[in-house]
Amino acid sequence: ADEAAGHDEL
Amino acid sequence: MNIFRLAGDVSHLVAIIILLLKIWRSKSCAGISGKSQVLFALVFSTRYLDLFTVFVSVYNVVMKVVFLALSYATVYLIYMRFRNSYDSENDTFRVEFLLVPVIGLSFLENYAFTPLEILWTFSIFLEAVAIMPQLFMITKTGEAESITTHYLFFLGLYRALYIANWVWRYHMEGFFDQIAVVSGVVQTIFYCDFFYLYVTRVLRGKGKMSLP
Numbered sequence A: 001a002d003e004a005a006g007h008d009e010l
Numbered sequence B: 001m002n003i004f005r006l007a008g009d010v011s012h013l014v015a016i017i018i019l020l021l022k023i024w025r026s027k028s029c030a031g032i033s034g035k036s037q038v039l040f041a042l043v044f045s046t047r048y049l050d051l052f053t054v055f056v057s058v059y060n061v062v063m064k065v066v067f068l069a070l071s072y073a074t075v076y077l078i079y080m081r082f083r084n085s086y087d088s089e090n091d092t093f094r095v096e097f098l099l100v101p102v103i104g105l106s107f108l109e110n111y112a113f114t115p116l117e118i119l120w121t122f123s124i125f126l127e128a129v130a131i132m133p134q135l136f137m138i139t140k141t142g143e144a145e146s147i148t149t150h151y152l153f154f155l156g157l158y159r160a161l162y163i164a165n166w167v168w169r170y171h172m173e174g175f176f177d178q179i180a181v182v183s184g185v186v187q188t189i190f191y192c193d194f195f196y197l198y199v200t201r202v203l204r205g206k207g208k209m210s211l212p
Helices: B001-027 B034-052 B057-081 B096-110 B115-130 B134-139 B146-173 B178-206
Strands: none
Touching: B001 B057, B001 B146, B034 B057, B034 B115, B034 B134, B034 B146, B034 B178, B096 B115, B134 B178, B146 B178
């Protein structure tokens, strides 16, 4: 999933 | 970045600063759950490890460093500087009842079975329940000083704004982070009861919020 490509939210 | 997420992050920062200033200026941490603050420091420590692996933006880096520094400073004040005012008899929530399920779930439900992803997922689930010791302490003492309620208000506001942020991102970017959203909704629900008490008691100028 694209979320695993680094999380941009704090 | 959107206005909801920015307002949410600012609200989160305000909450942390309100609490830290309250402890520092009153030289006391009475009524504050040290356990919740330790859990929040753990949330930031396990979530922000990506400071060393990915660069998202200057804002992202600065806020992560600030959240880590302020949360550790708060824990330091509670357990070291003003430890004689720490109310350990009332801060008795069994945090292992939170940690065990959260650890288990983060191994079961995650986006990738890698250390960083599992730790990130752990931090998401932990943040949802990290306020429980504080809310438990308030029910146990039957009251909360008004500044503590303002702290909880801004913490709840940050979560509510993040839900607005996710609605916005879903419609504008098609972005949907299921783990963060499900956990965030659960976390926000925990504040609803408090919000009701906050509005009906604290904002009516009662100063302290005393539970029925």
